[in-house]
Amino acid sequence: MKTLILGAGDQAEVAYHILKNKFEISGFIDIFNNPEFNNKVYQDIKVIGNLNDINQLLKIEQIQVHIAFGDNHYRKKIFLQYKNKVKFINVLHSTSFLHEQLTLGENVFVGPKTIINNDVLIGDNTIINSGAIIEHGCIIGAHTSIGPGVNIAGNVTIDESVTIGIGATVIDDIKIGKGSIIGAGSTVINDIPDNVLAVGSPAKVKKTLK
Numbered sequence: 717m718k719t720l721i722l723g724a725g726d727q728a729e730v731a732y733h734i735l736k737n738k739f740e741i742s743g744f745i746d747i748f749n750n751p752e753f754n755n756k757v758y759q760d761i762k763v764i765g766n767l768n769d770i771n772q773l774l775k776i777e778q779i780q781v782h783i784a785f786g787d788n789h790y791r792k793k794i795f796l797q798y799k800n801k802v803k804f805i806n807v808l809h810s811t812s813f814l815h816e817q818l819t820l821g822e823n824v825f826v827g828p829k830t831i832i833n834n835d836v837l838i839g840d841n842t843i844i845n846s847g848a849i850i851e852h853g854c855i856i857g858a859h860t861s862i863g864p865g866v867n868i869a870g871n872v873t874i875d876e877s878v879t880i881g882i883g884a885t886v887i888d889d890i891k892i893g894k895g896s897i898i899g900a901g902s903t904v905i906n907d908i909p910d911n912v913l914a915v916g917s918p919a920k921v922k923k924t925l926k
């Protein structure tokens with residue numbers, strides 16, 4: 717079975733470094749058709765094509781993939797497009813602490829030195845970046861990005877397609893609605909509705925997102 721990384725930018729490179737210890741990687745796939753990635757070679761691994769090439773490949777062999785780029789909405793689209801057609805791989809850095817009572821979806825990324833405590837559920841296709849702490853009883857929705865160094869206290873519920881910016885803090889029992897963005901360094905002490913940008917300490921809704 718071929719192993720491919722869907723993405724060819726920074727997140728793809730980070731995923732490659734973790735995955736290369738476990739699998740032989742056949743190449744990166746440029747899902748954005750970005751001319752910048754034409755002929756890109758990263759540590760001997762090439763960008764070998766785009767999504768059309770995957771579709772061709774799927775006709776002749778089974779493949780396993782990790783989708784590796786930051787845009788939640790496009791990552792969701794690609795995940796749903798290939799669900800049940802490919803095998804998704806989770807990328808879990810060896811220096812992270814993952815409690816044994818953890819439920820992980822598919823295509824989850826967990827970066828170095830993260831701590832994920834007991835009774836946490838991480839949905840499909842979610843990115844937990846370096847050094848984030850997720851305490852007991854949290855639910856982190858699908859297609860979400862938790863930034864580097866984010867601290868999430870116990871029993872927080874984060875809906876799908878949420879972005880929590882680098883270094884933000886979320887106190888206990890908070891709910892953050894679908895599609896919302898929390899600015900870098902913010903402190904969330906009240907529930908946040910769906911589809912808003914909330915920033916500051918304490919975090920306040922700055923605008924509604926379309």
Ligand SMILES: CC(C)(COP(=O)(O)OP(=O)(O)OC[C@H]1O[C@@H](n2cnc3c(N)ncnc32)[C@H](O)[C@@H]1OP(=O)(O)O)[C@@H](O)C(=O)NCCC(=O)NCCS
Pocket residue numbers: 845863864880881882897898899900901902913915916922
């Ligand atoms: C929130 C963010 C996404 C910007 O969103 P945006 O829609 O482009 O918003 P703007 O830059 O237009 O800012 C809107 C307002 O929010 C304020 N704001 C933006 N980010 C803020 C933050 N982190 N803290 C406090 N205020 C912030 C701006 O000053 C602006 O205020 P104003 O309207 O009074 O001038 C960005 O500032 C941010 O925090 N990104 C996170 C980056 C990150 O985590 N990177 C790591 C990825 S691995």
